[in-house]
Amino acid sequence: PFQILMVNMKLFAALVLVATSVSSFTLTNSPRFTRQALILNNGKIGVFFGTSTGSTEEAAEKIQEAFGDVAVGPIDVDAIQGNIGEEFSKYDALVVGTPTWNTGADTERSGTGWDEIYYGEMQDLKIQGKKVAVFGLGDSVSYGENYADGSGELHDVFEGLGCQMLGYVSQEGYLHEKSKAIRGDKFCGLLLDAVNQEELTDERVANWVEQLKTEGILDGSSSGTIPAPEVTTVPEPAVAAVDSIEDTLARLERENAELKKLLESDAQSPQAPSQPAEAPLMVHPVNGEAFTPHTNLQTGKTMWVSQNGRSCYYTTTTKMSASRVAP
Ligand SMILES: Cc1cc2nc3c(=O)[nH]c(=O)nc-3n(C[C@H](O)[C@H](O)[C@H](O)COP(=O)(O)O)c2cc1C
CATH class of the missing domain: 3.40.50.360 (Flavodoxin domain)
Known part of the structure; x- marks a missing residue:
């Protein structure tokens, strides 16, 4: 939440900057300013x-x-x-x-x-x-x-x-x-x-x-005239390199789909070891959360995805590894 708040604060600051530069651009392009530039442009x-x-x-x-x-x-x-x-x-x-x-x-x-x-x-x-x-x-x-x-x-x-x-x-x-x-x-x-x-x-x-x-006799450089109003370019707001929840979920869904595809192709293969019809749920030893396993038969890895999709773990065979990828 702190990181999200930081990102939001940066976005807010960027919006303030954009609003300020838009209002100053509008000001320098107002009819009054243009008229003044034209007056000073006399004598080109x-x-x-x-x-x-x-x-x-x-x-x-x-x-x-x-x-x-x-x-x-x-x-x-x-x-x-x-x-x-x-x-x-x-x-x-x-x-x-x-x-x-x-x-x-x-x-x-x-x-x-x-x-x-x-x-x-x-x-x-x-x-x-x-x-x-x-x-x-x-x-x-x-x-x-x-x-x-x-x-x-x-x-x-x-x-x-x-x-x-x-x-x-x-x-x-x-x-x-x-x-x-x-x-x-x-x-x-x-x-x-x-x-x-x-x-x-x-x-x-x-x-x-x-x-x-x-033929452009009035175009080009204009000595003794007001230079064209400078337009402030607002740099892209720097967004912290933190995956959003949406991104994490999307990634997990992608990985899930890949694993599912692999499981299906394994199931059709005659040499494939038999898989349980219903994947067993695994209960987290500390917080008691339930995880669904998705096994990649080629790598022997299983990805355990929490029911809300926010956490996942990888295990090889039966031993659970400590590679938690999402909070
Ligand atoms: C002695 C004399 C020589 C002239 N020679 C030429 C000439 O060679 N070519 C031309 O086009 N007009 C010639 N003109 C005409 C003038 O260029 C023309 O009257 C012009 O409008 C004068 O301009 P200004 O009143 O600004 O001096 C000549 C006129 C005079 C009286």
Whole structure:
């Protein structure tokens, strides 16, 4: 009974632990906590742009608005030169945009502050694995052979730093002839044309932002956010290695069944020694309890089982051994 009480006390302690951890888990998953985490999650995405005459800045504003509170900016790269690494490190993902100028040149095609940092300051950045999506402005009719070439350069600089590039867009519906912003059969980001297709800008931005969400721009690590609530794992309660009464009875029943089977097979065998039809009861010399014998003719052992099934003894031939297996 003492052992059973001990086990029950452990189970009770485990139940208390489970109840406590369940209530604390419920608390950390309450709407209030989730709302707080969401507020601190604001700014997962930084929207950056370069511009010469303002079109790319306007597009950047639309993109930030389409993302809502999870995006910060838009931030002009001219304003953060010399501090690019620190600025980029504030965000889990970057959305970066550029126009195209300097037609015909191979590099430094943006005509903005990006050209100053691509092959200088940016080359020291350790932003491997950061999610980056590119957008770009150009004139797909007047510069149809070089439509948004500068977006391709912006893409390649970030990709060269080991960033995870997102947001590739189909060329369908555009008016260009050629572009250095094509990767595979797609544009390497969202291309816009504020000169010839301005009426398509809002829809293109909305679709692209949805695409980026689907591609997981908001997933993954979240610097500056509350870590996910820790769930306490309750270890399995340690149950003392004591056979329960039920287990002992089940074991005795199994042994009984085995012995019975052996007795039956012995009875059918012609060489088997004759067995009494009714097994005699044996009375315990000390407490007077009656025991039923079950003899294994192969081993010569007899198992004596008390009437309530809680005790048993083994004997060989007539001599009783002291191998009591259950109290
Ligand atoms: C001199 C000049 C050169 C340009 N070169 C290109 C070009 O090579 N490819 C292109 O797609 N657009 C070109 N454009 C169009 C601009 O990229 C487009 O007007 C863009 O919207 C400007 O963006 P921003 O206002 O942010 O500077 C050029 C425009 C001018 C005036």
